[in-house]
Structure formats: C-alpha cells, structure tokens
Amino acid sequence: LASTLYISASSGLGAETSRVLALRGAQVVMAVRSISSGQAVKDEILKEIGDARLHVLQVDLSSMSSVRNFAHEFKSLNLPLNILM
Numbered sequence: 001l002a003s004t005l006y007i008s009a010s011s012g013l014g015a016e017t018s019r020v021l022a023l024r025g026a027q028v029v030m031a032v033r034s035i036s037s038g039q040a041v042k043d044e045i046l047k048e049i050g051d052a053r054l055h056v057l058q059v060d061l062s063s064m065s066s067v068r069n070f071a072h073e074f075k076s077l078n079l080p081l082n083i084l085m
Contacts, residue, residue: 015041017085022052029055029074055079 032038038056059070
C-alpha cells in the first residue's frame with residue numbers, strides 16, 4: 001500500500017488505524033488536536049515499525065484558522081492525498 005492517508009489519530013480507532021496502515025507501508029498524516037498526544041502515538045508506532053512514514057500535524061476542526069494552518073502545512077509536505085479518514 002503506497003498511499004498517503006490523513007487520519008485523526010491521537011487515540012482509539014485513529015491511532016490503531018494509523019498503526020495498521022503504517023504496518024502495510026502507507027505514509028500516514030496524523031491529524032491531531034494535541035501535538036504531544038500525536039507524537040506519543042507516533043513514537044509507539046515507530047517502536048513497532050521502525051521504518052513507518054508518519055507525520056503529525058495539528059488541527060482543531062472547530063477553528064477555521066487551525067484548518068487553514070493544517071492545509072498549509074499539509075501542502076508544504078508535497079504529498080498526494082489518496083485517502084481521507
């Protein structure tokens with residue numbers, strides 16, 4: 001799986017989905033409200049999957065300013081967006 005995916009991923013299903021997709025070789029953009037929580041999930045995944053391609057970006061969907069900042073950061077990564085979860 002060579003897709004780039006955007007996932008809300010600081011806990012629960014999002015964190016597990018990120019882990020499984022990284023295990024399958026996907027490049028995953030983890031969208032989180034808390035960078036520290038997202039980084040903790042990323043670190044745990046990297047312990048298991050050392051070559052996982054993960055990016056942690058902050059976004060608060062209740063703030064249009066935050067959404068715009070997230071979009072700008074995502075675009076600066078110059079990655080395709082194949083799947084949005």
